[in-house]
Amino acid sequence: xxxxxxxxxxxxxxxxxxxxxxxxxxxxxxxxxxxxxxxxxxxxxxxxxxxxxxxxxxxxxxxxxxxxxxxxxxxxxxxxxxxxxxxxxxxxxxxxxxxxxxxxxxxxxxxxxxxxxxxxxxxxxxxxxxxxxxxxxxxxxxxxxxxxxxxxxxxxxxxxxxxxxxxxxxxxxxxxxxxxxxxxxxxxxxxxxxxxxxxxxxxxxxxxxxxxxxxxxxxxxxxxxxxxxxxxxxxxxxxxxxxxxxxxxxxxxxxxxxxxxxxxxxxxxxxxxxxxxxxxxxxxxxxxxxxxxxxxxxxxxxxxxxxxxxxxxxxxxxxxxxxxxxxxxxxxxxxxxxxxxxxxxxxxxxxxxxxxxxxxxxxxxxxxxxxxxxxxxxxxxxxxxxxxxxxxxxxxxxxxxxxxxxxxxxxxxxxxxxxxxxxx
Amino acid sequence: xxxxxxxxxxxxxxxxxxxxxxxxxxxxxxxxxxxxxxxxxxxxxxxxxxxxxxxxxxxxxxxxxxxxxxxxxxxxxxxxxxxxxxxxxxxxxxxxxxxxxxxxxxxxxxxxxxxxxxxxxxxxxxxxxxxxxxxx
Numbered sequence: 077x078x079x080x081x082x083x084x085x086x087x088x089x090x091x092x093x094x095x096x097x098x099x100x101x102x103x104x105x106x107x108x109x110x111x112x113x114x115x116x117x118x119x120x121x122x123x124x125x126x127x128x129x130x131x132x133x134x135x136x137x138x139x140x141x142x143x144x145x146x147x148x149x150x151x152x153x154x155x156x157x158x159x160x161x162x163x164x165x166x167x168x169x170x171x172x173x174x175x176x177x178x179x180x181x182x183x184x185x186x187x188x189x190x191x192x193x194x195x196x197x198x199x200x201x202x203x204x205x206x207x208x209x210x211x212x213x214x215x216x217x218x219x220x221x222x223x224x225x226x227x228x229x230x231x232x233x234x235x236x237x238x239x240x241x242x243x244x245x246x247x248x249x250x251x252x253x254x255x256x257x258x259x260x261x262x263x264x265x266x267x268x269x270x271x272x273x274x275x276x277x278x279x280x281x282x283x284x285x286x287x288x289x290x291x292x293x294x295x296x297x298x299x300x301x302x303x304x305x306x307x308x309x310x311x312x313x314x315x316x317x318x319x320x321x322x323x324x325x326x327x328x329x330x331x332x333x334x335x336x337x338x339x340x341x342x343x344x345x346x347x348x349x350x351x352x353x354x355x356x357x358x359x360x361x362x363x364x365x366x367x368x369x370x371x372x373x374x375x376x377x378x379x380x381x382x383x384x385x386x387x388x389x390x391x392x393x394x395x396x397x398x399x400x401x402x403x404x405x406x407x408x409x410x411x412x413x414x415x416x417x418x419x420x421x422x423x424x425x426x427x428x429x430x431x432x433x434x435x436x437x438x439x440x441x442x443x444x445x446x447x448x449x450x451x452x453x454x455x456x457x458x459x460x461x462x463x464x465x466x467x468x469x470x471x472x473x474x475x476x477x478x479x480x481x482x483x484x485x486x487x488x489x490x491x492x493x494x495x496x497x498x499x500x
Numbered sequence: 501x502x503x504x505x506x507x508x509x510x511x512x513x514x515x516x517x518x519x520x521x522x523x524x525x526x527x528x529x530x531x532x533x534x535x536x537x538x539x540x541x542x543x544x545x546x547x548x549x550x551x552x553x554x555x556x557x558x559x560x561x562x563x564x565x566x567x568x569x570x571x572x573x574x575x576x577x578x579x580x581x582x583x584x585x586x587x588x589x590x591x592x593x594x595x596x597x598x599x600x601x602x603x604x605x606x607x608x609x610x611x612x613x614x615x616x617x618x619x620x621x622x623x624x625x626x627x628x629x630x631x632x633x634x635x636x
Contacts (some may be wrong), residue, residue: 432540432566432611436508448540462541462564491509492518 096122108442116468128374158373167297172355183307183322188215198224258290263412264421314375319368391420401482420469431463520574533622573615
């Protein structure tokens with residue numbers, strides 16, 4: 077075998093992909109090359125996705141599902157082709173199981189409203205975890221308030237792993253749904269999704285996976301997971317904002333009442349009543365985000381080309397390096413599990429320097445990170461911190477960028493080092 | 501880099517952050533208010549002792565947050581300690597940004613204005629006298 081082949085199999089070169097992302101060539105504050113480490117908030121988009129958006133609007137745009145003319149047919153074909161790409165990407169059995177939503181939040185709210193209102197009674201239990209994003213807490217709190225159901229939470233260990241031994245006590249006959257993030261958006265913790273789903277099914281509960289931080293970064297197979305619902309966001313996986321997907325098992329979706337009422341979701345409408353349409357249109361009232369859905373299909377094509385296993389391996393390397401580099405900076409504390417137990421998300425705090433100030437000072441070096449509670453206030457309360465700095469990676473990030481982060485953190489300590497006092 | 505005076509992490513601001521003016525509890529406080537910036541989690545609590553004529557005899561603050569939010573609170577407390585509440589009422593958001601000094605992007609102006617908002621509310625927020633809330 078020529079040596080080059082083994083090398084290309086073993087090593088992953090992000091430079092092969094960076095050229096597809098126009099924004100990664102930007103400079104910040106005049107002369108600082110952009111180091112984009114805010115991918116858990118939203119990723120960037122390659123040309124192929126941007127071109128898909130322009131191509132649809134320039135050549136194939138009309139409303140879907142109602143036109144006879146050629147453009148309507150074009151738009152229809154592309155919108156439904158995107159659905160098929162999502163189905164194949166997630167390993168779902170049928171197109172009817174793929175609902176286009178506005179994002180992960182939209183998907184979880186749909187389940188909480190439609191499945192939750194129909195199936196929960198006073199005293200029933202909803203099991204969540206302590207590491208959830210607000211989008212997987214608040215809809216269930218609202219559901220609990222409407223139905224009298226009780227919220228329970230899988231606790232975390234001090235290093236940010238789910239305490240699965242607590243399931244014995246937390247799961248029972250009253251548990252009706254278990255909803256959890258496959259990957260924590262703050263700690264990067266990878267939940268043992270398959271095991272949690274199996275345990276939920278053992279007590280007759282359904283399981284919802286918040287896939288916002290997992291689907292873009294690791295292979296997802298809903299059939300293998302056997303989850304009942306899975307929600308994801310397009311903009312965290314190279315796609316546009318405003319588009320997401322809810323996967324649901326067909327028999328569950330079919331039994332649920334519709335969510336929003338309006339056009340497209342009906343079979344028949346009379347002046348005083350209606351009958352709902354078939355899946356998946358039943359849950360897609362109104363004109364859907366047509367162009368974003370088609371562009372999400374282009375994003376999935378791109379990700380399939382890169383390969384989810386390769387993405388996960390590369391991000392693991394970045395995470396390991398980040399732990400090494402940050403571990404050398406005095407006063408830095410990394411929150412969450414060891415690199416081998418987490419995805420490409422590294423949240424940390426620094427002694428004496430607030431997270432917002434860290435982010436502000438890193439921005440001066442062209443490094444984009446996020447600071448705050450990352451929409452997970454209960455998680456931060458659990459660890460007794462009000463804000464953390466979060467560096468989150470995607471496959472286009474390089475080891476050099478991780479090194480730059482470490483160097484910049486070393487430098488910014490100088491800003492806050494003891495100074496001669498000025499007279500006040 | 502920012503021009504001198506516009507620099508965010510200048511010594512004057514860092515001094516207020518690291519050695520704040522009147523950070524702590526106000527003895528015999530008569531007015532108190534606390535608020536937070538929900539998006540970033542910065543928290544400021546102001547405690548005031550206001551006399552019969554509307555003079556703020558003492559102002560103290562407590563809080564948690566970034567350098568801007570905490571330094572701004574220290575500057576504000578230092579400015580108004582011992583002054584009349586009418587001066588607070590006249591003190592606008594623009595005045596507060598000017599007092600802080602360094603130029604701030606709109607997102608971080610919110611950090612600076614948190615303590616200003618809390619002080620504006622605190623002068624109208626008497627400490628509940630025990631029992632009064634229970635009547636009627």
